[in-house]
Amino acid sequence: MDDPLTFSALVLALSGQLVQEIHTSVSQQGFEDLRPAHGFAFARISAGGATTADLAEHLGVTKQAAAQMVEELVRKGYVERHPHPHDARARLLGLTETGWAATRAADQAARTAVAPWREALGQARFSELVADLTLLAPPGPIRPAW
Amino acid sequence: MDDPLTFSALVLALSGQLVQEIHTSVSQQGFEDLRPAHGFAFARISAGGATTADLAEHLGVTKQAAAQMVEELVRKGYVERHPHPHDARARLLGLTETGWAATRAADQAARTAVAPWREALGQARFSELVADLTLLAPPGPIRPAW
DNA sequence: CTAAATAGACAAGCAGATTGACGAGTTATA
DNA sequence: TATAACTCGTCAATCTGCTTGTCTATTTAG
Numbered sequence: 001m002d003d004p005l006t007f008s009a010l011v012l013a014l015s016g017q018l019v020q021e022i023h024t025s026v027s028q029q030g031f032e033d034l035r036p037a038h039g040f041a042f043a044r045i046s047a048g049g050a051t052t053a054d055l056a057e058h059l060g061v062t063k064q065a066a067a068q069m070v071e072e073l074v075r076k077g078y079v080e081r082h083p084h085p086h087d088a089r090a091r092l093l094g095l096t097e098t099g100w101a102a103t104r105a106a107d108q109a110a111r112t113a114v115a116p117w118r119e120a121l122g123q124a125r126f127s128e129l130v131a132d133l134t135l136l137a138p139p140g141p142i143r144p145a146w
Numbered sequence: 147m148d149d150p151l152t153f154s155a156l157v158l159a160l161s162g163q164l165v166q167e168i169h170t171s172v173s174q175q176g177f178e179d180l181r182p183a184h185g186f187a188f189a190r191i192s193a194g195g196a197t198t199a200d201l202a203e204h205l206g207v208t209k210q211a212a213a214q215m216v217e218e219l220v221r222k223g224y225v226e227r228h229p230h231p232h233d234a235r236a237r238l239l240g241l242t243e244t245g246w247a248a249t250r251a252a253d254q255a256a257r258t259a260v261a262p263w264r265e266a267l268g269q270a271r272f273s274e275l276v277a278d279l280t281l282l283a284p285p286g287p288i289r290p291a292w
Numbered sequence: 293c294t295a296a297a298t299a300g301a302c303a304a305g306c307a308g309a310t311t312g313a314c315g316a317g318t319t320a321t322a
Numbered sequence: 323t324a325t326a327a328c329t330c331g332t333c334a335a336t337c338t339g340c341t342t343g344t345c346t347a348t349t350t351a352g
Contacts, residue, residue: 003257004256004257004259004260004261004264005253005256005257006276006280007260007263007272007275007276007279008164008168008256008259008260009283010276010279010280010282010283011157011160011161011164011279012161012164012165013283013284014157014161014279014282014283015157015158015160015161015162016161017283017284018154018157018158019158022154037339051299051300052299052300053298053299053300061339061340061341062340062341062342063299063300064300064301064302064340064341064342065339065340065341067299067300067301068339068340069339084299087298087299087348087349088299088347088348088349089298089299089300089347089348089349090298090299090300090348091299091300107151110150110151110154111149111150111151113150113154114150114153114154115150117153117282118150120281120282121278121281121282125278126153129153129275129278130152130153130156132267132271132275133153133156133157133160134152134156135266135267136160136263136266136267137155137156137159137160137163138159138163183308197330197331198330198331199329199330199331207308207309207310208309208310208311209330209331210309210310210311210331210332210333211308211309211310213331213332214308214309215308230330233317233318233329233330234316234317234318234330235316235317235318235329235330235331236317236329236330236331237330237331
């Protein structure tokens with residue numbers, strides 16, 4: 001049972017479960033107005049220096065779509081727009097304290113979701129697994145895929 | 147770098163790349179009117195005995211949404227509706243020859259996408275990786291997650 | 293100094309999903 | 323066995339997230 005199809009199915013199943021568990025946990029921690037895709041936006045914005053166009057690039061959507069998401073996140077109190085120091089056209093995006101709290105909640109959720117797997121494999125084998133995946137994963141930003 | 151967050155990011159990145167590569171390859175093999183989500187439908191229908199309601203359950207959407215997808219796949223020539231032998235309300239779904247061809251194309255695409263990873267790790271380590279993932283992956287159907 | 297490119301906003305439209313209501317057929321129960 | 327409750331599939335309306343297209347203000351390149 002180590003053929004490519006099985007492997008594909010496993011990776012897909014694992015990532016689906018991961019997204020689902022993180023989303024559920026974040027909701028239960030009081031952030032019910034966030035969807036999984038928002039996590040990818042938070043990842044880019046928290047890294048700093050992002051404009052709406054940067055965010056669009058990171059998410060793999062049009063800048064109009066990114067602008068709509070930013071507008072939504074601003075309205076919900078997770079994101080702020082600041083003037084850009086060197087470009088009068090652009091606005092720098094940043095997380096509010098609520099935005100940071102949601103990010104921490106997602107981090108915690110990821111830990112909770114992964115913990116049983118780590119335990120099931122044992123620390124040594126888990127580390128080896130992470131090393132293998134590191135070899136395989138593409139560089140660059142993580143984006144929603146379908 | 148073997149913390150849960152890193153692991154989550156790796157699994158997400160890997161599955162995103164996988165979906166993208168399979169979709170691109172299937173399109174290039176002439177099935178340009180199929181989207182990634184259709185693959186999950188084909189998986190259930192090819193297993194046999196599926197009604198529209200079964201498909202909805204499998205995909206995690208409402209039966210109306212599943213019915214719309216079935217209608218689309220019938221119109222495009224991938225799926226057929228047959229009378230159900232024991233229930234006059236229901237229709238049994240099945241793949242047409244074109245549907246089976248698309249399924250084989252997706253299988254082939256998965257193999258092509260995974261092959262370089264298998265090569266990068268080596269056969270033994272790859273088998274071990276699959277064994278580890280098998281331990282972690284949940285049982286049951288694979289669904290689009292977000 | 294002018295031409296091309298870029299950031300973001302406004303508008304309209306589309307695709308894929310949702311909720312709600314319904315008739316036809318099936319299953320469970322009194 | 324009568325009938326109440328449930329299920330399958332459909333029709334209709336609506337919502338949401340994204341797209342394409344257009345525009346102004348500003349920056350960058352030649």
